[in-house]
Amino acid sequence: MRNLPLVLSLFLSSLSMQVLAGLPNGKIYGVNLGSWLVLEPWMLPQEWLDMGGQSCANCADCIATESAFAKAYPNTVDKIFAEHWRTWFNQTHVNELVAVGINTVRVPLGYWIVEALVHRPVEAYPRGGLGYLRDGLGWLQKAGIQVILDHHALPGVQTPGQEFTGKHPYNYHRALVWTAVMTSLAHLDSNFGSVFAIEAINEPIMNAALTPGYGEFQMNFVQTVRAVELTLGIPVPGVSLDYSISSTNFTAALGDTCSSSLFNANVTAAIEDAIPILIGIASEYGLGNVFTSSPFQCESPSLVTSFMDINWQYNNPPNPAKAAIGPQGYDNHLYYSFGGVAAANPDAYLTSVCNLQRIQNDAALGNSPLWFGEWGLPTQFYATDKFLCKWADAQKLAYSKGAGWLFWNFKTEISKLTNGTGLARQWSYLEGVKLGFLTKDPADYNDPNVCDPYINSTHSTS
Template identity: 25%
Template sequence: MWSFNPFTLATLTSLTLLTPTLALESWYTPPGGPPTGSGFNSTLNPSSTKIKGVNLGGWLILENWMTPSIFGVAGLPGKGDEDSVMDEWGLCERLGKTRCEEVLEEHWESFYTEDDFKRMADYGLNTVRIPVPYWIWNVTESEPFITGSQIPHLQRALNWSYVYGLDVILDMHALPGSQSSYQVHTGLYAQEGFSNSTENMDRALNAIEQMVAEFTKPEYGGVVTAIELVNEPWIEAYMPNNMPWELLEEFMVKAYDVVRSTEEIIPGRHEVMVIVHDAFGSLTDWTGGFFAPGGKGHNWTNYALDTHVYQAWSGITWDEGHIESACAQASYLEEAQRSVPVIVGEFSLGVQTFCVDYKDCFNLTLADALANITSTGGDRDMFLRAFWEAQMHAYEHAAGWIFWNFKTELAPTWSYDQSVAQNWVPLDLADRVWQYDASQAYCLQNQNWSNIPDFTPNTPAPLKDGTATPVREAMTLAVQGALLNSTSTSISTSATTTGSATAIVTGASASLTGTPSETGVPTSTGASNAALRHLMTSPWTWLAVATSGIILMT
């Protein structure tokens, strides 16, 4: 039995430093703009927190080039076969639902772990963008996809995001019928078919409604701060034989209304941000069109634009050209940012495609991939570090950036984790080797990479263990700090061998008992007159804080 004075949520969070950073929450766009903090000066939006994030791709939607090992399981085409399995549809169609679910469950369980989220926090990141497919919530009998089983894994990722102070964007990455032609990230490598029937739009809206209804519930603590309506839709104006602009516009308006009518808004917080992808059009087409007076999105609130900047398909063949192309993004992004928050939601260090034919990567190791990249010696490491810095200077003229991806099996320049390990990306995001010179097309001051004295490429980052304080340890320290000279409140805890736990605060106006669910999301009762906020971590460890006391469960 412990006795201690009750203390507030604010006191607790200041002790533990575990409150989410709310990078996305610091941006807000009223109808017609401009966004909060949009006044520009030499320090760029000092009142707003830049979004610094990573994508968790290749997880809840497979992409064969990112995880070729999954497409090498028994029953699928081997390295010498002409046949290929391009997407998750094909994987489950070939394996059958029972075997496919076994393969996917193992992948969902292991591809991202709590240690990954610790490292994201250690790296100074504040946001994760999680691609999700419609078929988690809405699937027909004719579709081979596994449905619903992903949710516990997604809940666990949200729990870890909350614990380690990461805002979450839930990105509807795939729509029924496919929103873009022959793209593996839609789950169906085929001609765009979203526009083929009104049923596809109805199903997409239903999936968004279910996603928003669940993950904006107060028990998730507001960790989901943004919803992206659809990833990379292709329209016929830019990509022939894809959906017409009018259909995409109709979908976005209806989807926005679904989000606003469904979400639960936590008191004191903004409504969830709604993000739209630029459909590979000009940002000014959006700021001067869809969001401008008379546009269908002019009366929206709390919205943002997502743009993806890749150079692997640019046709540029020389290193300086890649850096100059990155530098040129700064003024373009800054101009659009005056009207609406612009997030560079996908980019990488990749300047060439890798594992496009995933079977070429069967039986390769990460060491093989790194050897291929660094075979030209230190200059390659220097270029990749310079390419990173040029992109940072440009993208921080916008609301921020989200790297694709946090990890891959065999494409290190597309892996944030491996890029840090190779020192292409600094462990400290404030680190710069080159000074920025906006007046030059090549915006890095020093082009003579071999004369940089203090830079050592291939310095490994700590990849085994993060340095973020584990939740259990942090909470123990917080409670110990509150025990001094305390007599007015007591706490008792108990746990059974099955992992359920009970904690009751006495001497205060709040009490709580509960049993953690298998997903790690706590359930609670008896919390009358108390504002509870759940700090969710690994199964059987959870916390609830009341304004009049604290309840700790381990």
């Protein structure tokens, strides 16, 4: 089948009715593993200083990012970050997540976890993260926790000081190579066995006029995932290869896919560039028997491709639903603490979230199922313990009307620089459970009727 755009349009009509086989049973009750493999110094200010980082008003003026750190300490960065990766998230934390009923984690990743994609020496990042990712995914799989791999920091930048969305062809290409590598690992590396979804991009800049090429990237991202899966013999609804796989070598079979006319030049170029990277990873981590030298067999289901929902952007954004081939999910992030959602008072917050229409609005545009991949308890005003119990319950009620939710973050640092538990009180899921704001069973509520007084209320919102 050569007419892929036709396949897309035909498949889209039935997508909203499809049960996504890759989703965890029931609702997603999850947390983010933020600041593990993409470090954000505000979440661990004392550790960052102890590592050798700096704090400043303008991140361009000091060592305030992973990239700046790697350039400042080229001879020791890998060893220093290895200690961070080893301690920030480990088996103890997995046990804690199991104890509080978490069934899903979202793992923010930078493009530099695939080290061959880093354009050195212009770009610099710590090396060795993939090994720690493999270990962590192995622990999560044994614990029965499913995983969304979130491409949190793509090549290039969307605004100064942010390491998220590339908007140039070279950077989009590298993002697609990353996608081909991660899709291959998700299906062939046994440590990745709990991965059910890959998120293409985290929080593209909201003004769609400033992200040229993003709609095309959405199409290419999905096609890259499906091209790898078809090569592996994984059924993809509505699409089949226009040639027979004869090779018993996966990377050689990928080379055959590059010669197919089914996928466009951007997709096949990305797969072609992923092949030597996969061969290198296979050699480094002892995966040659499944990647390069024996018959490959894959019985895992198709991955769920995931995007921020269409309503994340304005100014005529592309609709990611149009890119769907096979199972697809949508992500929305909601933080009231940054303003622009509701007036800065408890009643306005509760009125807003208890009457939230994002799930319905997205579904009307084909963006379903929708999960809330980031949210927390921070506010624009001092929040009492009593209010935080209500605030947690109300948000959980609202977000559970969709596919579920993932709290940001699983933990934050507790130190003098964070006012003890001051930061963790509203940003750490594990601390929120200890303090009673979040119930030990994520499906429970302190007050399941918390929204009753606010439904259809007219309290001031902005």
